[in-house]
Amino acid sequence: MKTSNRRRSIKPKLSSFAANLLEQWRRLALPTSEANIVVAVSGGADSTALLLGLDDLVKQNKLAVNLIVAHLDHGLRPTSRKDALWVKELTTELGYDVVSGRTNLKSESQKSENLEQAARDARYKFLLKTATKIRATHVLTAHTLDDQAETVLLRLLRGSAAEGLSGTPAIRELKKGSNVLLVRPLLAWAHRSDTEDYCRQRQIDFRVDEMNDDEAFSRVRVRKQLLPLMKSFNNRVVEALSRTASLLNEDAEALADEAERLLELAQVPQKNSETTTPALSVSVLLQKPPAVRRRALREWILRSRGDLKRLEMVHLVAVEKLLTGERGGRIAELPDGMKVTRKQGMLELSNKKRLKMPTAPSKIRRG
Amino acid sequence: MKTSNRRRSIKPKLSSFAANLLEQWRRLALPTSEANIVVAVSGGADSTALLLGLDDLVKQNKLAVNLIVAHLDHGLRPTSRKDALWVKELTTELGYDVVSGRTNLKSESQKSENLEQAARDARYKFLLKTATKIRATHVLTAHTLDDQAETVLLRLLRGSAAEGLSGTPAIRELKKGSNVLLVRPLLAWAHRSDTEDYCRQRQIDFRVDEMNDDEAFSRVRVRKQLLPLMKSFNNRVVEALSRTASLLNEDAEALADEAERLLELAQVPQKNSETTTPALSVSVLLQKPPAVRRRALREWILRSRGDLKRLEMVHLVAVEKLLTGERGGRIAELPDGMKVTRKQGMLELSNKKRLKMPTAPSKIRRG
Numbered sequence: 001m002k003t004s005n006r007r008r009s010i011k012p013k014l015s016s017f018a019a020n021l022l023e024q025w026r027r028l029a030l031p032t033s034e035a036n037i038v039v040a041v042s043g044g045a046d047s048t049a050l051l052l053g054l055d056d057l058v059k060q061n062k063l064a065v066n067l068i069v070a071h072l073d074h075g076l077r078p079t080s081r082k083d084a085l086w087v088k089e090l091t092t093e094l095g096y097d098v099v100s101g102r103t104n105l106k107s108e109s110q111k112s113e114n115l116e117q118a119a120r121d122a123r124y125k126f127l128l129k130t131a132t133k134i135r136a137t138h139v140l141t142a143h144t145l146d147d148q149a150e151t152v153l154l155r156l157l158r159g160s161a162a163e164g165l166s167g168t169p170a171i172r173e174l175k176k177g178s179n180v181l182l183v184r185p186l187l188a189w190a191h192r193s194d195t196e197d198y199c200r201q202r203q204i205d206f207r208v209d210e211m212n213d214d215e216a217f218s219r220v221r222v223r224k225q226l227l228p229l230m231k232s233f234n235n236r237v238v239e240a241l242s243r244t245a246s247l248l249n250e251d252a253e254a255l256a257d258e259a260e261r262l263l264e265l266a267q268v269p270q271k272n273s274e275t276t277t278p279a280l281s282v283s284v285l286l287q288k289p290p291a292v293r294r295r296a297l298r299e300w301i302l303r304s305r306g307d308l309k310r311l312e313m314v315h316l317v318a319v320e321k322l323l324t325g326e327r328g329g330r331i332a333e334l335p336d337g338m339k340v341t342r343k344q345g346m347l348e349l350s351n352k353k354r355l356k357m358p359t360a361p362s363k364i365r366r367g
Numbered sequence: 368m369k370t371s372n373r374r375r376s377i378k379p380k381l382s383s384f385a386a387n388l389l390e391q392w393r394r395l396a397l398p399t400s401e402a403n404i405v406v407a408v409s410g411g412a413d414s415t416a417l418l419l420g421l422d423d424l425v426k427q428n429k430l431a432v433n434l435i436v437a438h439l440d441h442g443l444r445p446t447s448r449k450d451a452l453w454v455k456e457l458t459t460e461l462g463y464d465v466v467s468g469r470t471n472l473k474s475e476s477q478k479s480e481n482l483e484q485a486a487r488d489a490r491y492k493f494l495l496k497t498a499t500k501i502r503a504t505h506v507l508t509a510h511t512l513d514d515q516a517e518t519v520l521l522r523l524l525r526g527s528a529a530e531g532l533s534g535t536p537a538i539r540e541l542k543k544g545s546n547v548l549l550v551r552p553l554l555a556w557a558h559r560s561d562t563e564d565y566c567r568q569r570q571i572d573f574r575v576d577e578m579n580d581d582e583a584f585s586r587v588r589v590r591k592q593l594l595p596l597m598k599s600f601n602n603r604v605v606e607a608l609s610r611t612a613s614l615l616n617e618d619a620e621a622l623a624d625e626a627e628r629l630l631e632l633a634q635v636p637q638k639n640s641e642t643t644t645p646a647l648s649v650s651v652l653l654q655k656p657p658a659v660r661r662r663a664l665r666e667w668i669l670r671s672r673g674d675l676k677r678l679e680m681v682h683l684v685a686v687e688k689l690l691t692g693e694r695g696g697r698i699a700e701l702p703d704g705m706k707v708t709r710k711q712g713m714l715e716l717s718n719k720k721r722l723k724m725p726t727a728p729s730k731i732r733r734g
Contacts (some may be wrong), residue, residue, distance in 0.1 A: 055721035157600045161606025161614040162529065220599060233524045240526025243680070247528040247658075251618050254658035258625070285492055291614075313610070339415060 017049065017190075017198040018056035024185050025063070027170055033064040036136040038099075040127055041069050041091070043083040043207035046142035048090070049195035050186060052202050054140075055094050066132055069098040072126045074105055074119050076211070083207050090204065098099060099134070101126045116217065124174065124182075131180045139174055143184040146192045149241040152224045153230075157218075161313075166249035168243070191238065259295035262288050266296065268346055277304040279346040282323055294320060297347075301334065304349050310335035372475055384416065384557075384565040387425035391552050392430070395538055400431040403503040405466075406659055407494055408458070410437050410450040410549035410574035415457070416562035417553060419569050421507075424462050429471065435501055436465040439493045440734055441486050443578070450574050457571065460650045466501070468493045483584060491541065491549075500549045510551040510564060513559045516608040524585075528680075531614035534609070558605065626662035630654050634664065644671040646713040649690055664714075671716050677702035689714060 014022070025032070039054060041047040057063040069091040073084040084100055091098040103122045105115065127139045148167045155164035171198065174182040186195070199206045215221050230237045266284040280300060286291050295321050302308050318332035322342040330342040341348045381389070387699040394400070396549070406620035408414040408420060424430040436458040442453045449465055458465040470489045472482065494506045515534045541549040566573045568713050582588050597604045633651040647667060664686050669675050678701065685699035697709045706714045 079484050156523070156611065157597060157604055157607065159604075159610040161611065162618050165611070221600065226596060226600075229593060230524060233588070233593075237524055237526075240524065243526040244523065244528065244532070248615075250656065250658040250661075254625070254656040255618060255621060257656060258621070289617065289621040289624060291617040294617075321718060 012204060014060055014062070015053070015056055015198065015201065016062075017194060017201075018053045018062075020189055021053040021185055022057055022062055024188060027058075027188075027274060028185065030138060030183060030185070031065060032062075034066075035138065036066045036068060036134055038068050038127060038131050038134070038136045038139040040123070040141045041071055041087050042209065043071070043087045043090075043143075044209055044212070045196045045199050045206040046144055046147075046186065046192065046205060047191075048206040049190075049198040050140060050142040051091070051094070052198060052204060055096075067096045067364070068136065069096055070127055070128075070130045071098060071100050072123050072137075073100065073102045074122065075102060076105055076115075076119065077209070077346060079207075079210075081247075083209075086207055099130045099265075101130070101228075116219070127182075128174050128178065128180065131174065136180060138181050138183050139327055140183050143168055143187050143197070144190045144192050144195060145187065145238050145242050146227075148187055148245060149227060149238040152241045152245050153222050153226055154218060157222075161254070162248040162252040165245060166252050167245035169249070188242070239316050254293055255295055256299075257293045258288070259299055262292055262296040263299055270348075277349045279348045282342065282345050282347060285323055285347070290320070293323070301340075301349065305334075305336070305338065319347070370732070372493060376569055381427055381429070382423055382565065382568065382716055383422045383431075384561060384568075385427075387431055388552055389419075389424055391555060392424075394555075395550060395552065397550060397552070398432060399429075399504065401433075403433045403435060403501055404503065405435050405437050405498050405501070405503045405506040407490070407493060407506060407508045407604055408438055408454050409576065410438070410454045410457075411509075411558065411579070412563045412566050412573040413511055413553065413572060413575040414515075416565045417507060417509040418458070419565060419571060422463075428588045433604070434463045435497075435503065436463055437497045438465060438467050440467065440469045441488065441489065441491050442469060443472055443482075446577070450576075453574055463675075465699065466497045468497070469621075475535040478605070483586070495541050495545065495547065498541065501621050505550050507550050507552060509556050509562070510535055511557045511559050511562060512554065512605050512609050513590070513594075514611060515554055516594060516605040517586055517674075519612050520589050520593055522583060529619040529622070530613060530616040533619050534612035536616070555609070564569075622662055623666075624656055625655070625659045626666055629659055629663040630666055644716045646715045648713060649709065649712050652690055652714070660690070666668075668705075668707075668716065672703070672705065674700075686714070 012207055024316040030348065031037075039047070039051050041051050051067075051069060054063065054067055058065070059066065069087065071084055071087040073080045084102075088098050088100060103126070105118050105122060127141075130136070131139050151167045152165055155167070158164070161239060168187060170184050170187045171181055196206070211217070212220065213224075213287075215224060227238070261287070263280075266280040267278040268281050270279050277300070280297075285296065288296070294316050297316055298308070299309075301311060301319075305311075315332070315334050319334075319340045322330065322340060323341075332340045334340065338349065338351055341350065383515055398404075406418050408415070408418050418434075418436060420606075421430065422432055425432070425434065431492060438451055438454040440447045444450075446530065451469075454592075455465050455467060470493070497503070498506050518534045520533055522534070525531070535551060535554060537552075537554045538550050538554050541547040544704065563573070578584070579587065580591075582591060594605070601607060629652070630647075633643040633647040635648050636645060644667070652663065655663070661683050664683055665675070665678070668678060668686075672678075682699070682701050686707045689699055689707060692709075699707045701707065705716065705718055708717065
């Protein structure tokens, strides 16, 4: 007992940042030993703090996982090579391996939102490749509470539904169907100020990405203008937005389950069908409220098209109107030449191109 | 035919404001004849435009309802008597009856949100009294799209769930269980600028409420600071917020239905019960996702207490934790001395005071 007590008193106390990280680690049921875990580190305060917090947990024997740092140089900024070098040096000094990558996102409009999206796509592709190569089970990114609030507000500005306002999930598959999980262990609790403070406490001079100050990006303007104004109403608005996101996420999940069940109930096996997509019974769809119905229709279209690209609320509303027969019309057009037709109490999804061919009036369907 | 054509050409064209109002009237399935309908008119642009639009519809024989104007003088502003007089004169000139009321809201903190709430309560009480007296079926208020956006943002700033973010409904019972419906026929389509423009078009010089410019009220700051900043991101953010509100309202309704069904399924008739509130089966509750479960628990508590005053999310989360047995504890405290206890696979709701009496260990319940 005495020995154990003495040993404990010599050990430096776990920082509160690392303690919070450990709590979240347990809450998310992440592995505490043996696993290979990729940590995405840009060199900014958030990801540097994540790496330092994990390092603290490993060195104090709270975690026995194998950390591998991944850094992608997007080649978009003059300082990006220096950032890559800095991350490599820090990681080596801490005693972990680093996998560095480089991409070249040449773009005409360097400040467009598209560039942001392209950079994100390249980053996640690199992380998946890295995780697969080293057989990692988890990839960690350092999104914070503030990032979550920004995401929720950006979606709100577009008039999103519950799914969009749910923000970023704390844990999900890195790619659909992949075994690798993408985890954000800071999302539920860490403010940006916490990550900066923790880096300072560890006396690590994190890198600053000048694009984080470029107000040509909506996200930067949300961070620098909108959130500060909202804080003048409620100083804890970041937490409030995060709470709303998590409640709406639960709503969206419950409604998706319901929609799934409705879709199964409403499917009608089709003879002589022009498509492989099953038709849906109008009367079964009408038994459920609009929130469930609309999600079932969305899922039905997704399964047939393979994606929801360019599918807007206006298309879903048009399909819904077929159900109640409002405003005449038995056909609703979707993007990419698909359409939904109401025939004899059923909704059918079909490819317009095929239907453009001259078709003889169907004897079976008439009457 | 000729006569009819000629008559039509003499008639002044219906203003687009009145045409939009009529479209919404039909969408809300409001009565087009015989009904007595109370129009709440403060004298501001919104309610004056509502009255003028209805007047247009009545005089052009689109509506054959009996309009009665109601005006409550809150006695809060020096100009309030003049407003009352102005409304009376306008209404009489248009040829309708007016019911005027006066209240006296003396309050220590004239600028507090409580005053806003007290004024609202007094107004709705007056409207209900008026509607009952003249046997009206509907009471109309002039809330606009902009009011809806402000409401949604005020709720968002507090971290509300889907119910709060649903904003104000376009139609509801004026009081729970009342036959009188409270209707907002401008809510879905009219901007504040539309009501002002329409008043000007009709050459009516509406009254201006100086409290609408008082930035001590959060709502005024949302209007004058937050919404303008949000418009710099998306010029149609008011419509976006209204769309979000209406989608979340549909979600909340669908989930309330589900919760209602879950509550019925989970209820266990109790022998030897300390309360009249039925217990709930833990295993039945656990079959449903958190979004449905939490709403069922909320409804269960509402039915037992009669209200949800001071019930916060933290209380519901504590009750939920009893279900999964997380973090020990088989008792969750509610405000006002009520508590929820987990016993033998059931949740029981009881009044703490009664349980504070020394109770012999129950022989029936043991083991």
